[in-house]
Amino acid sequence: MDALDRVVKPKTKRAKRFLEKREPKLSENVKNAMLIKGGNANLLVTQVLRDVYALKKPYGVLYKKKNITRPFEDQTSLEFFSKKSDCSLFMFGSHNKKRPNNLVIGRMYDYHVLDMIELGIEKFVSLKDIKNSKCPEGTKPMLIFAGDDFDVTEDYRRLKNLLIDFFRGPTVSNIRLAGLEYVLHFTALNGKIYFRSYKLLLKKSGCKTPRIELEEMGPSLDLVLRRTHLASDDLYKLSMKMPKALKPKKKKNVSLDTFGTTYGRIHMQKQDLSKLQTRKMKGLKKRPAERITEDQEKKSKRIKKN
Amino acid sequence: MEGQNVEELLAKAERDEAEKLQRITVHKELELEFDLGNLLASDRNPPTGLRRAGPSPEAELQALARDNTQLLINQLWQLPTERVEEALVARLPEPTTRLPREKPVPRPRPLTRWQQFARLKGIRPKKKTNLVWDEVSGQWRRRWGYQRARDDTKEWLIEVPGGADPLEDQFAKRIQAKKERVAKNELNRLRNLARAHKMQLPSTAGMHPTGHQSKEELGRAMQVAKVSTASVGRFQERLPKEKAPRGSGKKRKFQPLFGDFAAEKKSQLELLRVMNSKKPQLDVTRATNKQMREEDQEAAAKRRKISQKGKRKGGRQGAGGQRKGGPPSQGGKRKGGLGGKVNSGPPRLGGKRKGGQHQGGKRRK
Secondary structure: OOHHHOOOOOOOHHHHHHHHHHOOOOOOOOOOEEEEEEOOOOHHHHHHHHHHHHHHOOOEEEEEEEEOOOOOOOOHHHHHHHHHHOOOEEEEEEOOOOOOOEEEEEEEEOOEEEEEEEEEEEEEEOOOOOOOOOOOOOOOOEEEEEOOHHHHOHHHHHHHHHHHHHHOOOOOOEEEHHHOOEEEEEEEEOOEEEEEEEEEEEEOOOOOOOEEEEEEOOOEEEEEEEEEEOOOHHHHHHHHOOOHHHOOOOOOOEEEOOOOOEEEOOOOOOOOHHHOOOOOOHHHOOOHHHHHHHHHHHHHHHHHHO | OHHHHHHHHHHHHHHHHHHHHHHHOOOOOOOOEEEHHHOEEEEOOOOHHHHOOOOOOHHHHHHHHHHHHHHHHHHHHOOOEEEEOOEEEEEOOOOOOOOOOOOOOOOOOOOOHHHHHHHHHOOOOOOOOOEEEEOOOOEEEEOOOOOEOOOHHHOOOOOOOOOOOOOOOHHHHHHHHHHHHHHHHHHHHHHHHHHHHOOOOOHHHHOOOOOOOOHHHHHHHHHHHHHOOOOOOOOOOOOOOOOOOOOOOOOOOOOOOOOOHHHHHHHHHHHHHHHHOOOOOOOHHHHHHHHHHHHHHHHHHHHHHHHHHOOOHHHHHHHHHHHHOOOOOOOOOOOOOOOOOOOOOOOOOOOOOOOHHHHHHHHOO
16 A cells, blocks of 8 residues: 555655555565564574574564564464564574474565474574674675475475575675675585585685685574475465566567577568669759650650550 | 797696686586576585585585585676776676565556546646745745745735625635635545545445435435444434334344254255256246336336426326236335435435325325
């Protein structure tokens, strides 16, 4: 709904801007993430949430207090938070005997839960445990997924999609090559997912492209896939729908042949070839005397015929 | 000899090149898939090296990460670059991974009444200047809004116009006019909004602000007002001769679960018989009622036309006479509203109709 299309119109410009930021648009804002602690979150899980918040700043919200909810049973509380803070990604941490060190990653569509995947944390090394310099917050990370497991099952495929969505950051058209600072590497192996983050060091190589050396920087997690709550196929399709205006436009009347030559087509109206303007040769132009004699010849010819 | 030297030099140059490239080349069985718009790379190779590693494969993971990152960086460095304020910037392509949206696609709004009219007439908005010269204050002021150029309500002196009452408050009149304009604007906006969402306006309890309302609308408004109490209209007093509203109470009646088994069996068998029979069942009562209602409506429409032309009495007598000869009414209920009635005096709904006009309806039975 447009900010001006509400029954109660916003009375200040600030309120109007606030509403315009939250309304559905053709090309959307960067997705915000909310990081929530459950009623029984322990130190490990809290630390994980804090580290992910550091990675996701400024596009994230970390809730300080514990919220007693269970995402897999009741999603209304999460949806309420999402609506209030305009966040479409969430991460919920909890801990109990049956599911120790639990992390639920999910995303929303239209303020309703779309996908939720529960992961168990087996090993965690925090940002502050690794003592070296970190990269500034807000840099766009590079994402690498390794392992053929990520394409085999539907669960893993959705998990890959969800992780890309979660960690990718704002979409930019240009990027400063020296500013590529860190990389998040996900490996799927033996049913576990290893999440590591490395800082990039560009070393001199003989040619233009530098040689890469990595230094472990940030949070590293060993995750195990537990429960999933994936969206039904039609809801997923609905959420993937791209508006017509954003679809790439087809260029008409332009074709490319195998050698790389571009051919274009021009559609012309019908031309009267007798009135075609050709090059003028002044020497061949008829002089007035000649024209008169020609007319006389024509007349005589006509008389003869008649 | 010189030839040999040249050959040696070339070979050495090649070897140097190869060495340099070696530093950045990585050998992979399957090529990686790149999505440079998202700075993403997917490695489909099965992680055989890692499987052998054991419980803590940190070094192997780092080596794998280094290789993959090297390939991604190689790809990124091949993008077209430009120099923007002393920084080397690469132009990224569009991201190819399809990710779900966070909110649904915005729907196009339907046009408002004014926009439809403007489109029809080909009226385009005239570009107007933001500031207008205000003579009174001697400065440029905005065309509308806070401290605008010609503000009607802020004048300190208003001449009493020629034909107006000298004791009337002209200032209050102006303020009232402005309030009415604002209210009308708001009403139009809400109407446009309701039309856009195809919702029904609550329409201020059925009453129109201008007061021009048809009898049916007033009737509906009155009924709605009657039912809008805490006990849904049960204890509302009625006017002395007003009839009880028909149709209040349960809309559907269901048979009790454990009722008369014989009756239930009979009704179900009857239903099956009707469904199986080839001939359609004709309910004579309903058919005749339908026919009569259609005839009534036609006659009413005709009467309305005739009464507009001015021939009132003759037409009605004729219509009344016709109806007596029509098919006998079999207890079908007639609704009170006969169209085409000429309303003499204020419309009184539900109350007993005075005058000879409506007695015709009763006589018909």
